[in-house]
Amino acid sequence: MEHGDVGYLLQYFQKKLVENPTFYHAYKMDDEDQITNVFWVDASMLIDYECFGDVISLDSTYCTNTSHRPLAVFSGFNHHRKAVIFGAALLYEETTESYKWLLETFLEAHKQKMPQTVFTDQAQAMAKALGEVMPGSYHDLCVVPAVFSYHDSFSSSSSVTSLNRAKAVKKRCGGGAIEKWCGREVVVRRR
Structure with missing residues (x-):
């Protein structure tokens, strides 16, 4: 990510944290002190996951930003069958290491509450990371x-x-x- 983009993003996160102390964000840096991965959840995402996080979907097939970084979204459904988001991240690359960081950070944000089932696409790196970080969760492919x-x-x-x-x-x-x-x-x- 470009320095200006990261600066704006971190300023936005600080603003959200001031507005609501339950806002959570984390980022990973590489060997050159560059931010590679960024994760965030807001208060409604935390509450929704607590109530409806037994079955989730992790989708990283979106590459809509100008840097073409994968946007990973944790989502599910509430009791009204409406889609809800449990967390989001921008990843530098789709490697097992990146997904492990993402899943560990997701669990940290959600007080280590494991989902019972995780739906994903066929990404091998994601599947490997899920097996290591969430071995007790059932992994389904949703293609x-x-x-x-x-x-x-x-x-x-x-x-x-x-x-x-x-x-x-x-x-x-x-x-x-x-x-x-x-x-x-x-x-x-x-x-």
Whole structure:
């Protein structure tokens, strides 16, 4: 991350900490004293995780910032089936070491409360880190069908087309179970 970006981010975190002392943030530095990974949770994320953190999803497939750094988001659902966020991070790179730091920091922020189940994509580095940091948590793969574009996969109103897509995805993804998650087809494979 560029020095100016980091400076603004740390100023923002300090401001949030003054506004609410339960705001939590952490960062990791490399050998050259450069910030590599940044993690944060606010008060609502802490409360939501305490109440709804038994089953979470960790997704780092977003690369929307100008530095193309992975944005990792811990999320889940509340009792109204609304998506909630339990934490977020910007990572320098997607390595096992980065994910271990992220998971350890996540647990530190949430008072070492382990989720029962963690849904992830197929990232090998993430899976390895999960096995080391959260060995008691069940790890499931949740693969949103990348075989099709988002628009093609989820916008069709035809149930026959949807069923055919589900069968094609199941065949391509090694026979994983097709399930409905918030009205969208997902493939779930257990590790």
